[in-house]
Amino acid sequence: MLVLAALPVHAAITLHARVLAAPGIAAHDVRVVLAPEMAQPGVFALHLSAAAVAVPALGWKQVGMDVTGTLQRRGDGRWHMQAPLRLRAAPGRALRDAQIDVTLDPLSDTAVIVIDQGATRIDAALPMDAPLHVQLQLTALPLSWLGGALGAAMPGASVRNGSASGTIALDADAGSLRVSGRLGVEGLAAFAQGGSVAAQGFGLRGDFNLQHDAHATRLDFDGALRGGELLAGSFYAQLPARDAPLDVNLTRDAAGTLRISRFDYQDGNAVALDASMALGAKGELDSLVVRRANIDLARAIPRYASTWLQSHGLPGFQGMGQAQVTLDWQRGVLNALQLQLHHVDMADTSGRFAIAGLNGALDWRSGTTLAPTTLGWRAASIYRVPLGTVQMRLRDAQGLLTLVAPAQIPLLGGNMLVQHFSFAPAGTQRTRLSTGLAFTGVSLGELSGALGWPAFRGTLGGAIPDLRWQDGRAVLQGGLSMQVFGGYVAVTRMSLAHLFGVAPELGADLSLHGIELAPLTSVFDFGEITGKLDGNVQGLRLVAWHPVAFKAELHTAGGGRISQRAVKNLTSVGGGGGLAGGIQGAVLSLFSTFGYKHIGLSCTLANDVCTMGGIKPANGGGYSIVEGDGLPYIHIIGHQTQVDWSTLLSRLQAATTGQGPVIR
Template identity: 45%
Template structure:
């Protein structure tokens, strides 16, 4: 029995009482522009009572507009057709059809009403049924502000109006059973009792709070008297889905204990007490708040204990997705606390023992993570230790390491350098300062040193052709500014008997779906024989230098660069390498060298080789040593037979160029298009 139904019944009782107190007539019609009882306002009312021909009275009631502000029901049209009679115990009985139009959730659109008024027992009893929904209420005649209510199979949507008075959300489906006590006061209501849910759903305008298919049972308390509406809930939930901001929960079929104390005011929702107990997955104790737009204003977990993989599968996947950690495989346990607000994190702490974590894309994997971190934006925190047996970051396998950490003045820093083995070499993290609460600007500063990393193993790990050499260098300052990692200094790779120097290196959104890498690369005295041997391009001897400036990769695919490759100290080039360079440049053989003569020689002397490519969008703007008529020189020959390779395509589609290079290095020979 809804609050509206109870108040309408009282209003109906007033109208019927007035009619019965008038002198008896075969037909009686009463009209009124306005009828009010506390909390209910009826307008343009017409009541007719007449003989039903069977010893009773036929009653019809029409109200063009019924308003019940406490229920959020306005401009509701009401019609009642029934029979009124007295039984042997002198009780008034009313049976009829009640129709309401314009109610939220289409509540009581076409229902049956049975009303018993027993003055001797001081009770008004009402039963309302519509389809499978049943509602009953018992109201003391001398205390009409109180009612005992029973609900069976009530559509949750019927509560839309009531919820709208305290919250912006609305039910979307499901059914409710309940046994409630209800007290109506001048400025609100109080209600408490037991309930059960079957497939209940709800939503909010912002879509940040939602539920679907929720089942369970528990006790509920509501108080809307003066000030924010207060809600208390002690429930056992079974199945369904919940969305609370960035937290998405897929509830298991077994019981999950939920204890909530909340207040709602002007569309805001403040859950001051939130306790969850899912025995094999998650236990937490904290608070949660949303603003009037449905955005997360506060998430405070004073204590949480998560057991994986169940906690990840049921509660953590969506939230970790927002942090760039997708499709995790995770085993172990994690205990800790969290203070997250609208302006970012204010504190966190966690401790774990033997936690294993891997992302599906292989960008991150941690084996046997032990220890924890403790950070606060305001207070200094005790020192902690965090160690792992193995760490794989962007496919690079790091060995065991242990870090000692301490939080001071909002900065979480290493107390001493951290060292880890990497592919036969060593990576050392010197000073490291992390500011998790920094919304903008510098979030992290550190320094790195890399020595003796085997390039063959490194290139294999990255999925590149294997080539010998070592990687080393120092990065005196690495900064995480906003969402970008910036490196000062550079890395130097000793490879192909020369050096590749990487400077101006930055990585934006490193854990996002499309990381953006930028760098300048300088090539110094690389052995072309070693390079062409590794990449199976055809043999070229000599030394290569040049650079790749303004390199930009999005999701590790090139979208822009300015590349200049030059071998200007002379050497030999094989017939196959000539063919490949010719095809890559979309050119041909010049200077009188005929195809028949070419077949007589396996290698040729050259003076210079030069090839440039500036990638803009998806087009590579090609050039070489110098312009030559309608083309550009790629190979300038030396000696006899004199060789000259001319490129004729100044603009080449980047995917086409990549396919040519791939064909060349795979030994099949590129196709000119």
């Protein structure tokens, strides 16, 4: 102002500064040219340019500036300027072609600046001696223009779309930025952490206070979210098209740790959540405290949980009913959990599990003893095997959740008795869960129908004395003994992982003793065999319920009778073996059954190839599968020792579904 006052009437002045600096701003190669307009007293032509303007708090590094217009002194002593404003290399291509209107008041030492560019308008008021202490009124400001400020506060964050309107106050100096006010945002598109955190079509409105310096970024927001999509790792949400109130306080330190001390979110009847959490620099969850979570499953699951469930192997999960949850989880250890369920139904559309009428509560806190709670369901199923109604009393005793008394669950005409159950939520993976089960009177026919097996007859009974959850797998301690077909099957070394995942994995060893072959073979169109069967299956491994490895050996304990149909199919399974002992096909057709002394067959499956064997090596090559007893004498020999597993399965399928022979 002093320069202008001293300027001769017909003189022009040119100013050049290599660097102009103030707290929080620096301009390089600054040029100002003032020239009086001869025909208009008190009016000056103004040209202002800067090769590079840096405002670290706004993310400006090498921003070029050019202003050319007129400066006029009014009668009240104020100066007014109108001019085009053009910036180069500003974040988001801000102010590339704008109009600026500036009013300077030397008496009050203030400047009022109005910037227009299309639908965008910025009204700013600031003291002339502190240009980064600004009051702003924003109208349709592109959020991409603020990308530099966001990147400075949250490294790696980027804004692609959206606009903001509202009133804010900005204070910036060397290394710090303070922004507060009331803001409305529409159509926000942004991402951070390489795209693992993103927003699309996102809207919000409310009061905020942001502070950023070299040590931390702090944000307080009290307002509402509206519409759009959010992604954070495997969490994906479709926000409601109406206002959803949100009150949040967060701090991000220089190491990248994000602490959300308050997160209060209300989405109508779908979710009401009051929580706090901390995330590491790579986005990993470090702690989570849920003070209150009221959830309507039918509304909340499709809106907030469908993608997370899909990433955890439950793409078709559905639910309805009400749940209330509180929990305290710190650095991988659960310290407290309270759960209340009201009329909850849950199901996997692929049929892996379902539960209906789930009601009750759980109350658990580490290191304390609490009163028992009750939890039960009206009906449930696992892989379409139905489980009947049950009520379980659960007690928390010094951090261990246990059954107060054994619980009996109806199962396919019989019962499954949960003899004991203990769950240590704060325990290690190796000691977290243990249970014991006993089965009585379970109908094999109903079980076969539920699982899509052939129609076996009889009942099943047995026990699992100790089943534990270890390292993410269900592991059988001891053995499972089942009574079936007049004998029993012993299962040892059983483990099960990803039970409800895309590809469940089962491992076990099986031992068979005294299985009656007549009722077993009568189920299949394989042909009748009488006698008793022994054997074992070692190293059985199923993936998605399909065998990928095992070593099996089956043999009869004593002799019996075998039908012509079974003779033919055993011959086919062994690779088209022959008949020995001089019995010709014409004579063989006169008999419907034959006596046998031994039957034996083995298969070792590895790399999709079955290495086969029988009772013993046969004279002349191959291996004996059936050794006859009496007349007519039969001897079945297998010749193929290496059989593709799919080929063997097709032979077995043909053997059990084809037409039986006609005896004339």
